[in-house]
Amino acid sequence: MKKTALIMAGGHGERFWPRSRRDLPKQFLSLTDDGKTLIQLTVERIRPMVEDGDIYISTNRDYIDLVRRQLPDIPLENILTEPVGRNTAPCIGMGAAFISRRSGDALMMVLPSDHLIKYDQMFVSTLQDACDIAEKGDNLVTIGIAPDFPETGYGYIRFDPSVTELRGYKVLNFTEKPSLEIAKEYVSSNEYLWNSGMFVWRTDTILGRFERIMPDVHEGLMIIRDAVGTSAEKDIIEKQFPAFPSISIDYGIMEKSDNIYTIPGTFGWDDVGSWLAMERIRKTNEFGNITEGNVITVNTRDSIIIGDKKLIACVGVKDLVIVDTEDATLICNRDATNEIKKVIENLKVCNRDEYL
Amino acid sequence: MKKTALIMAGGHGERFWPRSRRDLPKQFLSLTDDGKTLIQLTVERIRPMVEDGDIYISTNRDYIDLVRRQLPDIPLENILTEPVGRNTAPCIGMGAAFISRRSGDALMMVLPSDHLIKYDQMFVSTLQDACDIAEKGDNLVTIGIAPDFPETGYGYIRFDPSVTELRGYKVLNFTEKPSLEIAKEYVSSNEYLWNSGMFVWRTDTILGRFERIMPDVHEGLMIIRDAVGTSAEKDIIEKQFPAFPSISIDYGIMEKSDNIYTIPGTFGWDDVGSWLAMERIRKTNEFGNITEGNVITVNTRDSIIIGDKKLIACVGVKDLVIVDTEDATLICNRDATNEIKKVIENLKVCNRDEYL
Numbered sequence: 001m002k003k004t005a006l007i008m009a010g011g012h013g014e015r016f017w018p019r020s021r022r023d024l025p026k027q028f029l030s031l032t033d034d035g036k037t038l039i040q041l042t043v044e045r046i047r048p049m050v051e052d053g054d055i056y057i058s059t060n061r062d063y064i065d066l067v068r069r070q071l072p073d074i075p076l077e078n079i080l081t082e083p084v085g086r087n088t089a090p091c092i093g094m095g096a097a098f099i100s101r102r103s104g105d106a107l108m109m110v111l112p113s114d115h116l117i118k119y120d121q122m123f124v125s126t127l128q129d130a131c132d133i134a135e136k137g138d139n140l141v142t143i144g145i146a147p148d149f150p151e152t153g154y155g156y157i158r159f160d161p162s163v164t165e166l167r168g169y170k171v172l173n174f175t176e177k178p179s180l181e182i183a184k185e186y187v188s189s190n191e192y193l194w195n196s197g198m199f200v201w202r203t204d205t206i207l208g209r210f211e212r213i214m215p216d217v218h219e220g221l222m223i224i225r226d227a228v229g230t231s232a233e234k235d236i237i238e239k240q241f242p243a244f245p246s247i248s249i250d251y252g253i254m255e256k257s258d259n260i261y262t263i264p265g266t267f268g269w270d271d272v273g274s275w276l277a278m279e280r281i282r283k284t285n286e287f288g289n290i291t292e293g294n295v296i297t298v299n300t301r302d303s304i305i306i307g308d309k310k311l312i313a314c315v316g317v318k319d320l321v322i323v324d325t326e327d328a329t330l331i332c333n334r335d336a337t338n339e340i341k342k343v344i345e346n347l348k349v350c351n352r353d354e355y356l
Numbered sequence: 357m358k359k360t361a362l363i364m365a366g367g368h369g370e371r372f373w374p375r376s377r378r379d380l381p382k383q384f385l386s387l388t389d390d391g392k393t394l395i396q397l398t399v400e401r402i403r404p405m406v407e408d409g410d411i412y413i414s415t416n417r418d419y420i421d422l423v424r425r426q427l428p429d430i431p432l433e434n435i436l437t438e439p440v441g442r443n444t445a446p447c448i449g450m451g452a453a454f455i456s457r458r459s460g461d462a463l464m465m466v467l468p469s470d471h472l473i474k475y476d477q478m479f480v481s482t483l484q485d486a487c488d489i490a491e492k493g494d495n496l497v498t499i500g501i502a503p504d505f506p507e508t509g510y511g512y513i514r515f516d517p518s519v520t521e522l523r524g525y526k527v528l529n530f531t532e533k534p535s536l537e538i539a540k541e542y543v544s545s546n547e548y549l550w551n552s553g554m555f556v557w558r559t560d561t562i563l564g565r566f567e568r569i570m571p572d573v574h575e576g577l578m579i580i581r582d583a584v585g586t587s588a589e590k591d592i593i594e595k596q597f598p599a600f601p602s603i604s605i606d607y608g609i610m611e612k613s614d615n616i617y618t619i620p621g622t623f624g625w626d627d628v629g630s631w632l633a634m635e636r637i638r639k640t641n642e643f644g645n646i647t648e649g650n651v652i653t654v655n656t657r658d659s660i661i662i663g664d665k666k667l668i669a670c671v672g673v674k675d676l677v678i679v680d681t682e683d684a685t686l687i688c689n690r691d692a693t694n695e696i697k698k699v700i701e702n703l704k705v706c707n708r709d710e711y712l
Contacts, residue, residue, distance in 0.1 A: 018669070298698040310666075311684035311711055313374070313699040316692025320673065324685065328667035331687055336672025342654040343669040355667055 001135050001202070002106040004054040005046050006095035009039055009067060009113040010082055014344045015274050015337070018328035019306070022356045027114035028066045031272060032281055037070055038272065039113040046109065048124050049131075054106075056080055056098060057113075058091050077229075083238045088197075089252035090244035093210050093217055094237070097225035100203040107131050108206065110199040110249075116281060118268025126265050129167040130200035133261050140209070140254065141168060141200040144193025144262040145269045150183030153273065155195040155250065158186075159262050168261030174250055193264055195250065196271075206253070213256045217244050274337040275321045278304045293324065302334070328355050357491050357558070358462040360410040361402050362451035365395055365423060365469040366438055370700045371630050371693070374684035375662070378712045383470035384422045387628060388637055394628065395469040396426055401476050402465065405483060410462075412436055412454060413469075414447050433585070439594045444553075445608035446600035449566050449573055450593070453581035456559040463487050464562065466555040466605075472637060474624025482621050485523040486556035489617050496565070496610065497524060497556040500549025500618040501625045506539030509629065511551040511606065514542075515618050524617030530606055549620055551606065552627075562609070569612045573600050630693040631677045634660045649680065658690070684711050 012025040020026045027039045036044070043055060052073045058080045059067055067079050080098060082091060092110055099108055109127055117123045130141040144157045156175045163170035174195060178186060186192035210218040220240040227236035245252075254260060270280055282290045289300060293307025300314040308324045321337060323330040332340060347355050368381045376382045383395045392400070399411060408429045414436045415423050423435050436454060438447060448466055455464055465483055473479045486497040500513045512531045519526035530551060534542060542548035566574040576596040583592035601608075610616060626636055638646045645656060649663025656670040664680045677688040688696060703711050 018667075296699055296702050298695050298702070299692065311374075311708075312687065313684060313696075314687045315695050315699060316689035317676065317687055318689075320687070322687060328669060329680065329685055331668065331670045331673055331676070331678060333672035333674075336655065339654050339671050340669075343652055343671060346652050346654070352667075 001131075002054065002103050003050050003109070003131060004056065004099045004103060004106050004203075005050045005109040005111060006056045006058060006092065006099070007039065007042055007111050007113045008088065008091055009057050009059040009063060010085060010091065011112075011114060013114070014341050017340055017344055018325045018330050018355070019323055022353075023062060024066070025063070025114075026272070028063070028070060031278065032116070038116065039067070040070055041116065042111060042113045043071055043074070045117060045120050045123060046111070046127070049127060050109070053078070054099075054103065056095055058082060058095055060085060081234075081237070082241060084242050086241065086244045086246045088249040089214070089247045090217065090241060092199075092206065092249050093214075093221045093244070094224055094241065096203045096206045096210075097221045098228050100207060101225045101228040103203075105202055105204040107134055108201060108203050110197075110201075112197050112271075114272060115196070116270040116272050116277075118270070120267075122267035123265070126263055126267060127200065130263050133166050133168045133263075134200045134202055134205070136165070138205055138208070138259050139165065139168075139201070140205065140257055140260045142171065142254065142260060142262045143196050143198040143200070143265045145196045146264045146266050147187050147192065147194050150178075150180055150187045151194065152177055152180050152183050154271075156183075156186050156192045157195050157262050158192050161191060165261050168263045171260035171262050174255050193262055194269075196265065196269055198265075199249070209253050209257055213253055214245075217252075220244060275304055275306075275323065275332070276334060276337055278306070304334070357487075358410065358459050359406050359465070359487060360412065360455045360459060360462050360559075361406045361465040361467060362412045362414060362448065362455070363395065363398055363467050363469045364444065364447055365413050365415040365419060366441060366447065367468075367470060369470070370697050373696055373700055374681045374686050374711070375679055379418060380422070381419070381470075382628070383468075384419070384426060387634065388472070393426055394472065395423070397472065398467060398469050399427055399430070401473060401479060402467070402483070404480050405487075406465070409434070410455075410459065412451055414438060414451055416441060437590075437593070438597060440598045442597065442600045442602045443608075444605040445570070445603045446573065446597060448555075448562065448605050449570075449577045449600070450580055450597065452559045452562045452566075453577045454584050456563060457581045457584040459559075461558055461560040463490055464557055464559050466553075466557075468553050468627075470628060471552070472626040472628050472633075474626070476623075478623035479621070482619055482623060483556065485619050489522050489524045489619075490556045490558055490561070492521070494561055494564070494615050495521065495524075495557070496561065496613055496616045498527065498610065498616060498618045499552050499554040499556070499621045501552045502620045502622050503543050503548065503550050506534075506536055506543045507550065508533055508536050508539050510627075512539075512542050512548045513551050513618050514548050517547060521617050524619045527616035527618050530611050549618055550625075552621065552625055554621075555605070565609050565613055569609055570601075573608075576600060630696075631660055631662075631679065631688070632690060632693055634662070660690070 009027050016026045030037045056078045060082045134141045158172040159169040227233045288302040291305045294311045295305045295307040296313045298315045301318045303320040306323045319334045321332040365383050372382045386393045412434045416438045490497045514528045515525040583589045644658035647661045650667045651661045651663040652669045654671045657674045659676040662679045675690045679686040
């Protein structure tokens with residue numbers, strides 16, 4: 001069965017400010033040594049399985065140019081524009097409608113564009129396993145991540161180790177972000193996986209779920225499907241899409257579905273959730289520092305210092321995250337990266353849009 | 357007796373890097389709220405006592421333009437150029453030679469250009485007292501500072517409280533930078549003052565001391581004096597001055613002289629020795645921060661943040677000194693300001709002269 005992929009690239013997180021901006025969100029940043037952006041790496045990673053012509057990118061109007069520039073090999077008609085943000089369910093539904101129209105019933109991998117994966121071959125092989133389960137019939141497959149530690153910032157997937165389908169386990173339910181205590185129980189139980197937001201299914205399977213669970217959305221999706229490739233495509237999307245409810249695929253479809261299987265991924269997944277991820281991505285030096293760009297350190301330890309053109313000189317400091325850009329410099333304690341959003345709130349309140 | 361002043365402005369300290377540079381040392385920086393530079397404030401402070409035409413500025417070739425630009429009211433012929441740095445004794449000797457040639461025997465106040473004084477009127481009145489002692493005859497007067505705490509970075513002046521001359525006390529001797537223990541004894545004895553580097557004497561008195569203690573230098577100074585105002589002035593200085601030994605007025609003259617008096621200054625003297633001085637000069641806000649320029653702080657405490665054009669965003673940090681400039685940003689722990697020079701050493705070693 002034909003394999004296709006939908007890469008979701010409409011997000012606009014604020015955690016990588018000041019590098020990430022409204023007009024340059026995280027997925028379009030290069031955070032690794034090789035200079036490639038997260039979305040470029042995402043595409044490269046699935047190329048062994050999926051032809052460029054079968055890779056779809058869903059994004060919003062503001063990022064179309066970035067997608068074209070960073071992914072020149074993806075056909076323009078595969079870049080799907082969400083007229084407004086409606087979370088992942090409508091995004092995935094529209095992707096399924098496009099793929100279904102172009103390729104009929106096909107395997108569809110749904111992938112975030114702003115994560116990193118260390119072991120590409122393992123990843124491909126896990127996706128292949130997921131395809132095998134999905135291809136068999138009416139199954140939804142979600143890629144879980146074997147948890148390293150009791151992370152309280154992720155949702156968890158509970159599975160039944162005794163019910164398998166090929167290399168997958170039957171999913172019992174999805175859970176919200178847990179407390180630390182509960183997260184610890186989850187991890188030690190060996191029956192929970194992190195919810196990575198990666199899915200595999202057949203287009204006819206997922207559209208069938210929409211029909212059953214979100215019939216109004218399904219109706220809109222069918223109208224869009226009929227318009228794909230016609231002169232009315234753009235107008236129809238602009239009419240139908242904004243009417244969809246803003247809801248995640250997890251809440252909208254997965255939690256109300258059966259026949260869900262999960263495969264524990266052990267391919268070095270990283271959601272690159274904050275600047276601290278740099279310590280997992282890059283090599284720290286003998287002083288525990290990561291430095292990039294025009295940086296001088298004196299008695300500086302355990303810091304992440306991302307310079308740009310301007311000279312950044314650090315003297316006697318510890319545990320800092322310093323990020324310099326053309327027009328803004330962040331100096332943040334390593335334990336305070338979740339407060340970077342307060343800077344952005346301040347900038348919004350003061351209408352200082354040039355920094356957003 | 358005519359009052360004149362020699363303001364010494366040849367220094368090139370590194371403690372205010374990255375604001376201070378080789379071509380813009382501390383005395384030419386504005387560190388106070390009023391936007392005036394330290395040397396401008398120095399001149400303003402003595403204007404109640406000394407005519408602009410009697411104020412002399414000693415500096416080196418590199419800073420002539422800065423002096424002219426910042427002090428347009430000082431006559432050009434009062435700006436004395438040291439062809440090379442030779443510490444304070446030759447600098448003061450040459451100043452005395454110029455003033456002696458132009459004004460004969462006159463009172464001469466010698467002042468650093470890079471200190472701050474809080475109570476200007478008190479300062480003027482102290483200098484007036486010093487002038488009274490100096491005018492009486494063969495006396496050298498040094499302005500001491502009543503020590504607030506056992507500073508180990510300054511030299512101290514020991515005086516005899518029982519031997520007075522007008523409002524001055526007889527100086528017994530000068531001491532080097534003491535250990536903390538000894539500094540504590542000094543402070544509690546009430547017989548020691550900080551050596552501020554400010555002096556008052558008559559031109560004939562100081563030149564007489566040069567003649568007695570440093571006769572070779574005196575000979576050169578007399579040759580310079582004869583050339584002042586002639587077409588040979590520049591050539592003569594360039595020939596004589598470099599031959600002078602590099603020695604401070606304290607070592608060269610004061611420690612070998614008698615008839616020295618000191619007046620305890622209580623006019624809010626500050627040598628502005630590091631960025632931490634900003635906390636004495638400026639008002640800290642409710643979080644203990646001093647901020648200037650384009651700065652946003654979130655949960656930031658006890659920090660000095662001197663921004664420029666670029667946005668500096670501080671999140672969850674404490675006890676930092678952050679100084680942004682056009683081409684370099686310093687991020688320094690408040691306890692590490694004396695290590696800023698290591699950055700400069702690094703820059704020198706790497707021939708990165710653009711940052712020096």
